[in-house]
Every structure is written in C-alpha cells, then in structure tokens.
Amino acid sequence: MTTKTNLLKLLVLLLPLYTLAQTAIVNGVILDESNFPLQAVNVKTQTDGTATNDTGFYEITIPSNTDVTLVYSHVSHKNVTITVNLKNGEVFEFNPVLKTDVDQIETIVLNGKKRKDVQGIVNIDPKTLIKIPGAQAGVENLLKTLPGVSSNNELSTQYSVRGGNFDENLVYVNGIEVYRPFLVRSGQQEGLSFINSDLVQNVDFSAGGFQAKYGDKLSSVLDITYKRPKDFAVAADLSLLGGSLAVESASKDSKFTSITGLRYRDNSLLVQAKETETNYNPVFADVQTFLTYRFTDKFELSFLGNASLNKYDYEPQARQTNFGTLDNPVALLVDYEGQERDKYQTLFGALQASYELNDKVTLGLVASTYHTIEEEHFDISAQYSLGEVNSNIGDEDLGEVEFSEGIGGQLNHGRNDIDALITTIEHKGTANINENEIKWSVKYTNEDIRDRLIEWEVIDSAGFSINAPAGGINQEPYEPDTFPITAFQNARARNNTQINRIQAYLQWSKRSTLGDADVWYNAGVRAHNWQVTDNNISGDNQLVVSPRAQFAIKPDWEKDMLFRLSGGLYYQPPFYRELRDANGTVQPNVKAQKSVHVVLGNDFSFKMNERPFKLSTELYYKNLTDVNPYTVENVRIRYAADNSATAYAYGLDMRLNGEFVPGTESWFSFGYLKTEENINNRGDIARPTDQRLKFAALFQDYVPNLPNFKMYLNLVYNTGLPGGSPSYADKYQYQNRLPDYKRADIGFQFVLVDAKKQFDSGWKKPFKDLSFGFEIFNVFDVQNSITNTWVRDVYSKRQYAIPNYLTPRVFNVRTTMRF
Template sequence: MKRLQLTLLLSLLFSALSFSQTAIIRGVILDETNTPIEGVNIKASTGEGAATNTNGFYEFRIPSGIEVTVEFTHIGHSRIVQKFQLKNGQELEFNPVMKVDVEQIPEVVISTNTRQNDDGVVNIDPKTLRTIKGAQPGIENILKTLPGVNISNELSTQYSVRGGNFDENLVYVNEIEVYRPFLIRSGNQEGLSFVNTDLVSNVDFSAGGFQAKYGDKLSSVLDITYRNPVAFGMRADLSLLGGSVAAEAVSKDGKFSGIAGVRYRDNSLILNSLETEGNVEPVFADAQTYLTYRFSDKFHLNFLGNISLNQYNFQPENRQTNFGTLQEPVALLVFYDGNEEDEYQTYFGALKANYFVNDNLTLKFIGSAYHTLEQEYFDIFAQYRLGEVNTNIGDENLGEVEFSEGIGSQLTHARNDLDAFIVNAEHRGDYKIDEESTVEWSVKYTHEDIRDRLVEYEIIDSAGFSIRPPNFSIPNLQPYQPYEGPLTAFEDIRALNRVQIDRVQAFAQYSKRTEWGNNEVFYNAGVRLHNWTVGGENLESNTQTVVSPRAQFAIKPDWDKDMLFRVAGGLYYQPPFYRELRDSSGVVQPNVKAQKSFHIVLGNEYSFKIWDRPFKLVTEAYYKGLSNVNTYTLENVRVRYSADNNAKAYAYGLDMRLNGEFVPGTESWFSFGYLKTEENIDNRGYIARPTDQRLKFGALFQDYVPNMPDLKMYLNLVYNTGVPGGSPSYADPYDFQVRLRDYRRADLGISLQLVNPAKTYNTKWKKKFRELSLGFEIYNMFNNQNSITNTWVRDVYTKRQFAIPNYLTPRVFNLRLSARF
C-alpha cells in the first residue's frame, strides 16, 4: 500500500501539469477478497490503455467530450466493460471489483509494496488510521506504535520523537503548516487532533534527518495530504465517546470539489474512570473543510479551513492514591473544593494557489491565518492526608488511611488568558529539470502577535504552617519564635506580555535519482535560512539569523537481496516560538537563541518474502548533538522553559520496524526503539532529560476469522520504560532523577463488517451503504496502572517529600458504529 499511496500522490501532481483536451481515469482493481490484482489489461475504444501495477493501481488518459468504452481483462477473472464520457480536465476514480472466472482456476501470485523510501519517510495507509481507534483517536494513535515516537498519555495528542519534546514536531496539511493551542497543561483538557482522518488521502512521517523543504524544528515532520473528491460520498462514525460525519462532492463540470468533516468528542466516559472523582464536562468539537476550484488546467485554488471549540469544566471532589510497597503501603487522600473552567477556541484558514506554467514548472502561493483565544481559570482548595493504609484482610476498614504522616492543604489559583494571531504568506515553486532531477524553493513571511496574561499562585499549608519558597530571604523559625514577615505564596507568577515576532524563512533544495554503475542512487541537498525579530511592549527588539544545511543520500545496490542504504543529516535549528521565550516566572526573554542540533541518521531497508508474502525490515541508527539548549520541565503535557540557553545535550539510539502481511490481506508491524538522551546544565554534568524513554516496544497487529473474513480484530500494543518523574517546585533537578513506572498499554478492537464494497446485496437497507461495521473496543485491556507525572507531598515528621504518581486511565469499554455511503 505504501507504493500505492506514493503513486497516487505523484499521479495527482503529474496530472495537474497536463493541458490537452483530455480527462484522467485512475483507480485500484481488487478481487472479491479485497486483494489488489496485478497485470490487469485496460483498453479504451480510442486506443489508449494501461495495466495495473503490483498494487492493482492504474491510470491513463482518454479524450474528453466523447463517449469512450473501456475494457478490463485479466486471466482467471471475468471481463468488465464500462462507458465513460468525461469533461476536459476531469479526474475520475473508478475502482472495479473483478470476479473469479469459474471456468479457469489459475494460480495468481499477489505482491504488495516492496519499494524502499529513498528519503526515510514512513507512509501510513489512511485506511489504517480510520480502522485503528484508541482512547484518543487519530493519526497520533498510530504514530505511538512507530519506533522513536513516544506517547505515554492516552488522553493527549502530543508526542515526543527521539528525545525531543512536544514543541519540536512539524505538522503540515497540504503543504500548509498548522498549529495547536498554547495553554493546555493536561491531557484531560486536550480536544481533537487537528488532522481529521476522514479527510486524509496520504500520510508521511519522518522521525529525523528530513529535507530542507520542511521547517525549522528539531525532531520530526508529519506531512498530511487531504484528498480531492471525484464523486459524492459520506462517512459517519458514532461511539460512546462522540461521533464524526464527513461528506465529499464534485460539481458536474469537475471544476469544483470539496470535502468537509464535523467531529464531536465527549471524554466523560474516560475521565470519570480516573482516581480523582468529581463532576467533569469535557466537550470538544470542530468543523473542517478542504475545497478546490479549477479555474483552468493551469490555475487551481484550494482552501483549508478549521474551527475548533473546546471546553473543559471540572469540579473535583476527592481522590485516593495508594502507592508504596506491600510491606509499607502508603496512601494519599485528598478532599477538594472549587472548580476549573478552561476554554480554547481556534480558527484557522488558508488559501493555496497553484499555477502550472508548463509541464516542468509549478508556482504556488500560500496564505494562512491562525487565531486562538484561550482561557485557563481555576480555584481549587485541596486538603490532604498522607498516611499508612490498613492492610488487614477482612477488616471493615481495609484500604483506609489509619495513621497520618502528613496533613496539609493547598490552594491553587489561575487566571490565564492568551490571544494569539499568526499570519503567513509564502511562495513555493518546483522545477523539473528532467525526469530524474528536481529543484524546489520557497520564501515565507510570518507575523506572530501574542497577547498573554499570566496569573498563577499556589499556597501550601502543612500542619498549620505556611510553606514558603526555599529561596525566600526572611527566615522562618516557627514554632520556636514568632514569625513577623509577610505571608508569601509558595509559587506566585504574574506577567503581562505583548509580543510581536516577525520571521522570514527561505529554502532551496535539489533532488536527483540516477544510476551509479548498476546501482540505483538518490540524493538530496538543500539549505534553509531563518531570520526572526522579537519585539513588543517593554521589550528591547532583538534580531537573529540561522542557516541550516541538510543532505540525504541513498543507494540501492544491484544485489540479489532487495536492500537499500541511506544516510541523512545536517544542522537543524529551532528558533524560539513564544512559549520558548517565556521563562518560569512568565517573563519574555527576547534574547533566547535558536536551539541547534547536529543530526545524522544511518538507515537500511531490507525487503523480503516469507510465506510468499512481502515483508520489510527498516533499521535506523541516529545521533543528535545539541547546543544552545533551552532546558525545560514537563508538567503532564505542559512544557515550561527556563528561557536560557544554558545547557548542551545529546541523544542517540536505534529504531527498528518490521512490517508486512503476517496475516494474508492485512498489514501489521512490530517496532523497537532504544534511546538515550542527557543534558548538561551549566557544566554541572549530564543528567537524563525529561523525555529520556530508554526502551520502547510497539505493535499493531490485524487479523480476521478465516471462515468469517468480515469479523476483524486489531491489537495496539505499547511498552515504554519510565521517564524521569520530575522534581518539586524550586528543587534542583540534579537531586531528583527517580523514574516513573514503565508504561504498558494494550488496546483491542473487534469489528464486524455488515456491508463492504466486495459484496452485492439485495436487501433494500443494505443497498444504501458502501460500508457498514459494528465495533467493540477495550482500551487498556489489562488494566495497567500507568502514570504521567508525580505530585509531591511533604511528610511533616521526616520533612521529606513523597513522589505520588498521577495515574492515567484504567480499563474502559467502548462501542462503535461506522458507515460509508
């Protein structure tokens, strides 16, 4: 399927460069078991023709404005004849299903994609995205099974790649960069992923060593392509966690096409299963559309729009967390008063104009605007008891706290508001020098206008005494001497920032595919330039510039074994975004430099067959040497920066992924990753970074019942070793290097296809559907207690602080109904 997806993408690009009076027919030919058929002969009455490739894909042109008869033939299958009459420039997708000819029973050998990825990009089948669901569905649910990608919070769509943090990943939709909200600090508050899987036609992901045409981030690129419809269709999905509806259509003359989707998400079923009990109202909704109008064969105009409205209201009541050992069990019991009200509204719109000058030259203009309005309000008073737990089996007080080691209270307050407006204007172009060589370039201007009010404080009281920050200058000798100084919050952050950032970015790169003796060779070289200026109220303007050279080289030796070797690397910079400029006290530091990383990746792809079915083993070793590091801490999913380039770091590791048809007709994969990343702050020595997830195992396995192929199953498995658990406020991270427990999760999905395209139905109600399935899902099937962060509580007797894990979701059941019209 990977070759099919790439071929579809390339064919869409090439087709747009043709200006003769023709139309295009393309599609995939399957047999009755949904298996692609290779070598189908396709012949048009006007003389045009084609044949399907190893993935069953075909494409050819026919004259427009006249009726053309097309015949599809293949040994062992019944002939198909279809008439077409298309308009000039129209593109039609026709996916026939060929039935077996009972008079001939030949042996048909099917082979799927064995093409290596020259540029190290992983291609994910969009059908997999729509089939494999999770507690937080979307592309991120699949990414977490890939090597090098770590997601240790099923409530979050944020991910870290090869030791980077959540802010180091690029996301593009149809070459348009997209953004996410700023203030979210907990996965509970997160809404839907920007990417609507119902609209997707192609997914590419690179975990490092990516090309110069992608932006300035340190870790990864997720490149999404939304599809241009060729016919009317609808898709709907409904579950206990929400639902989605998507529709697509094309005008009669083929000039206008559009696809749109609406999603609604209510995480109450999941959040009500957490340890902290209370009234929770998480409502997330968005509407998204991608429209295309073809003014002529030379000029196309696209529009991408998104509106997202997310609300999270929470009134916590109580919580009990048991931890410690079997010999010394300890529990934290908390009673709450107050509530939290968070709201995130984001609006995004982009216009993309494509001008096809000739067969070799394409010019593009992209203009986009992103506006986010965010509020984070909460006043929560918590009274806690930390003590020993009754472990006497049969006792009516089993599991209750009997002897308190720590008693205290905590008041947290926030009134945070953020208004951010980001506009982009970009020119992109590509010139095809010959069939094997391409030059690409871009110039982009960005203006960021951020208005941010930050008001947070935390007051902690233990055994009747207010706990002050360790760096408070006035000593407190209570209870031996009366304290006459002012009462001070343990943490108090107040800031008002109005910041403007102007950026100019540009890149140029050259790609070529050629031969070296009998070996196939691909190489790519490019350079990026990024200039930015930070200014605003009460800020001294500061301007900086960085240059980022990058290169890739791949060779496929003329060997009997199907192997490919690849090397990629360069200098990667990450100029600071607004959050990276804001220090731990909320003050913006305009002089923060771009973080710098020397990145090198060595890769190998080995394609082979087992059981006469295709498999591929991909192995990558990588090293990152980082300087000008802007250190940070993680609080659930919120990244808090020091805004000081006072550290250096490194990351190295090994990623492996084996994918193929472990079960005929389905794609599954198993992945392994080893990572080590450390940082040296102020030359004090190396310690683990917050994302130092040492080992990772992931698997996505699909299967079906042999005698009932419509009854399917998927299993999504993830195992990660624990990351550092963080440190209390004001504490020295060098003194707190205890890791969280290992993350283990298994999600199971079972679906029954009531209707699928490979069958013909006489029942009236089934005729209305192209696909219809009923699913049952179990999230966290083995009910593992995974944690995301620690809550630090002080013991009044020993004065030490306990790291109390904040557990994630337990086992949850879900029902799902999916339909396609």
C-alpha cells in the same frame, strides 16, 4: 436540545447519501525519441481512459491498493504497458518515451512507495487510522506505535521523537503548517487533534534527517494530505466518546471538489473512570473543510478551513490514592473545593493557488491565518490527610485509613489568557529540468501574541504555611520560620509580543545510476531570519542557515536492499512558548537551538509465505548546542529561555511490517534512545525525554472461519521517563524516574457490509460499509502514572510522592458506516 442529539439527527438525514471512492493518480509527460512532447497519445486502463494535450501532459485517476494496467498507445508509435499499485491518494509520475522501432509490450511493475522509502519517510494507510483502537484514536495514536516516537499519556495527542519534546515536531496539512493550543496543561484538556482522520488521504512521517523543504524544527515532520473527492459520499463514526461525520462532493465536470468533517468528543468516559471523583463537563467540537476548484488545466485554487471550540469545565470533589508497600500501605485522602474553567477557540483559514507555468515549472502561492483565544481560569482548594491503611485481610475496614500521619492544604489560583494571531504568506515553486527537480520557497510570517499569566500556589501543613523552597529549609511547626510569608509558587507576567519571520529554502533532487545501482540525491539549504519585540522592546535581528542532504542507493543485488544516509545542520528558532522563562516573562534574545543530525538507514524488503514484508533499521545521532532547558509537567512545558545547555541523543530504531495475516498490514517496533544534557557546565544528566527502551506492536487479524469478525490490537511499552520530581527540585541533586508505561488497547469489529459483501435488497442495500464493535482500553488495567503529587508528613518531615494515575480499564462501543 443537546449537541449529541443534533449530531445523531444529522447523521440519520445524511446516511442514505453516502458512497466511497479510494483512488490514486498517475500523471506525466509523454515524449517521442527526439524528446518532443507527443499529443493525442491514448492512456487507457481496463475501465477508463484519457489522452495527452498539446504539451504531452496527461493525468488519469485509478483505483488504489490494486494492480492496475495502463496502456500508452499512439498511431505511429509502439505501445508501452505498465502495471502500477499505488496507495490511496498517491500521485505517481511516469514519463514514458514512445519509440517507432522497438516493441515495448512487456509489463513493468511500479510501486509508488519506493519514492517515500528513498526519503526515509514512513507512509501509513489512512484506513488504519480509523480502525485502530485508542483513547485518542487518530494519526497520533498510530505514530506512538512507531520506533523513535514516545508518549506516556494516552489522553494526549502530543508525542516526542528521538529525544525531542512536543514543541519540536512539524505538522503540515496540504503543505500548510498547523498549530496546537498554547495553554493546554494536561492531556484530558486537549480534546481534538487538528487532524481529522475522516478527511485524510495520505500520511507521511519522518523522524529525522528530513529535507530542506520542511521547516525549522529539530525532531520530526508529519505531512498530511486531505482527500480530493470524485463523487458524493458520507461517512459516520459513533462511539461513547463522541462522533464524527464527513461529507464529500464533486461537480460533474470534476472541477470543484469539497470535503467537510464535523467532530464531537466527550472524554467523560475516560476521565470519570480515574480515581478522582469529579463533575466533568467537556465540549470538544470542530468543523473542517477542504475545497478545490480547477479553473483551467493549469490553474487551481484551494481553501482549507477549521473552526474549533474546546470547553473544559472541571470540578474535583474527592480522591483516595493507595500507595506504599504491602507491609506499610499508605493512603492519601483529599477533599476538594473550587473549579476550573478553560476555553479554547481557534479559527484557521488558508488559501492556496497553484499554476502550471508549463510542463516543467509549477508555481504556488499560500496565504494563511491562525487565530486562537484561550482562557484558563481556576481556583481549587484541596485539604488532604496522609494516613496508615488497614491491611488486615478479612477485616471489615480493610483499605480504610485508621491513623493520620499528616494533614495539610493547598490552594491553586490561575487567571491565564492568551490571544494569538499568526499570519503567513508564502510563494512556492517546482521545476523539472533534465531529470533534475528543483524546489524553492519564500515565506513571511507575523506572530502577534497578547498574553497574561497569573498563577500562584499556597501550601500549608498542620496549619503552617510552607514558603517557597528558595527561601530556606522550612522546619515548622518545630521551629518558627523567620522568612517572610510568600506563596509556594508565584508567576506573574503580561506580554505583548510581535515576531516577524522571513524563511526561504532551495533544494535539488535527482535520480541516477551508479554502475548497476540506482541512486538518489537530494541537497538543500534553508534560511530563517526573525526579530522579537515584546512590550515595545525589540530584540536582536537573528539569522540562521540550515544546509541538509540525503543520499540513497539501491544495489543491483538479489536481495531487495535500500541504503540511506541523511543529515545536516538543523535550527529551531524560538516560538512563543520557548521565549517565556519560568516566571512567564518573554526574553526577546533567545537564540535558535541548533542540532547536527546524522541518520543511517536500511530497508530490507522480502517475501515470506508469498506475502510482502519489510525490515527498516535506522541509526541516528544528534549533537545539540544553544539548548533551551525545560521542565515537563503532564504536557505543559516550561522553558528557562536562556540557551544555557548542550545535549546529545543517539539511538537505534527498528520496524518490521508486512502481511502477518493475509490482506492486512501489521508491524512490530523497537527503539533504543539515550539523550543527556549539560546545563551551565554542571555535567551530563538525563533529559526529560530520555526514553531508553520502547516496544510497540500494531496487529490486525480476523477469525479464519469467520473473516467478517476482525480484531485490532495496539500494544505499547516504554521505560520510565525522568520526571515526577518536585517542581522546585534541582535535577542535579534529585532526579526521579516514573514507572514504566505499559498499555494494551484492543478492538473487535463485526463487519456486516464491505466491498466484498454487498446487498441488492433489504435494509443493508444503501450501505457500502457497515460495522459494529467494541473496544477495551488498557486491557490489563495497568496503573500508569504521568506525574506525582508531593505531600509532607509533618511528623517525620518526609515528603511522599503520590502517583497521579492515568486511565484504568475502560469499555467503549462503536459503529462505523459508509454509503
């Protein structure tokens, strides 16, 4: 029985059990006028209530995304009343002081998003993750619509931020750093992101100038929090690309909670729509779980686990790509033999303990293990012909190749295997002392990696073997090649690498006033010590120290304005990929890349047509030294591993978001970036991520007279990246730019059941949410390309760049349901 059939049966069995809760938390410590904790203070909403314990602490769960009034009352003190409106999953701390002689019945409106705005963090509504269409729907799909975030490959979940590459982005789930597979070369091999959108409760993203509590990367932080369920619930999502199932549960006393997600994905719909005819059999599946148990009011234990299996079987058969001009059309015809077999198996587990020492100090301990076994085996032979195309309109042979200008062949071989085990243990702490928040951490990481790299490529043209370009200029068949016959490209290496790391940070935060303005301060420092041992040869013991700071001020102006200034010295000690040079050999003494960040930001919040809007603007500058140069082919990065470059990046990011349509959030983004590097003092040249201009929009709408019929639009326009050049080309002598990337995805959804439309009888009664719809990926059928295939015309000795196109227009149907 197929995996799809099993998944459908499981869905049918679990559907009637579903219910859904979207909540936030308000907590804090209540004091009297002498700053002593007050016990037995009643905290009530319209529907729920609690009381403070003997330390004055309270915690109450409230509905999210709606105004909720809380009343704090005590027999010998005056009441305090506040109104809050929090995002789903937010935790808002409020510490009122109850007085005996002053009436405090006025309403104070508080919004939990202000805390994120101060830190320069973008917060994304988790509901949007599921609704917005995309070839790789989820968190990364939405990130690509933000300014400063770039990706020219809809099949990939990887993204670059403000001139950085894919390896420069931190990803956390519940405060635990997570990783991606090592051997992925193309977007269609990726399958599933680690982040399961069905489990997400909160999404925070920072594109630079982030705090010291976040790790040692140069570009960005994606901080994900998974849900803590309140009741039993089930959610399901089915489409032609696969399906997902999420099950939530909680014990009656709420001490134990669990949420588990299963996903299955099949990219055949997207890959088989491309111009290469293939036998394609992918299996991308995973299961994730997040469990929590609160033993006492002070001690809690949680577990995050993930098991994934990605199998990628690819057998290309034939390809025809037409290119050139209307006057001189050219076609590449390719016949393939052989296949590729890839397999990625990963296991991840993290155990986290949290203990409230008292009402001011919280201590934590985290232990995690990540294990991945990856295989990449391929033998693919390609025989090509390059020819002139019949362009006579009306001719029955229109578009057919009439004359071959060149013929040749190519054989690619690979036997790449990697087995990596990454183990960490970390102590964390938080202390609140007299309005000062202090956070600290000490972390130890051991990385044990065993790697075999065997890759070679043989190319011939008109029956003559073409040697590697380093050997000299090949004039065959007109002049005999005097150099020894070698593979066009050849990389072989065996590595047994161990990396030991010790990391620590200390940071301080405070909210205060400056005149009539509210101000926020944050300052911190990180330290990172590591040593690399490869094949029993140890490198140098290295240490870097990273100071960082943030300052925000909200003037007492009529207009709602917030200004931010952040920056610091950021280091990125090398991970395993950055230690391998172009031949795959580990260089143990690669230094940490270093970057000075300066970010100046402004948020202008306003109302238009009585609806909230915000215009966010950030100017940034990065100065990088000890840069590790690299090349990018599709999504695979190969480093020089020699710290031979310097670089810089600067730009402007703008984002306007708000309720363009009442009740829905949409946004428009603009980004300008310039980034260049200087390799071995040869002069400045565009980096591989030099994405000059970026426009994006995420728009949600509904039909005015039919509000249950909804539309979701995802638009991205990026100017062309440097790339598509031959892999051996010297970028100082030959640099090409890929065409601009233009893409529009649209989704239509008809809602049968939602929170506003419930049924007391009939077949719709069990549902809390039910919708059906369809999606159109690449609405305008734009031919975007990610790389070029280079073939040689033996007659003119010219090389032609044949674009490798991404996905064309594709239709998908989808249904979501919640019980």
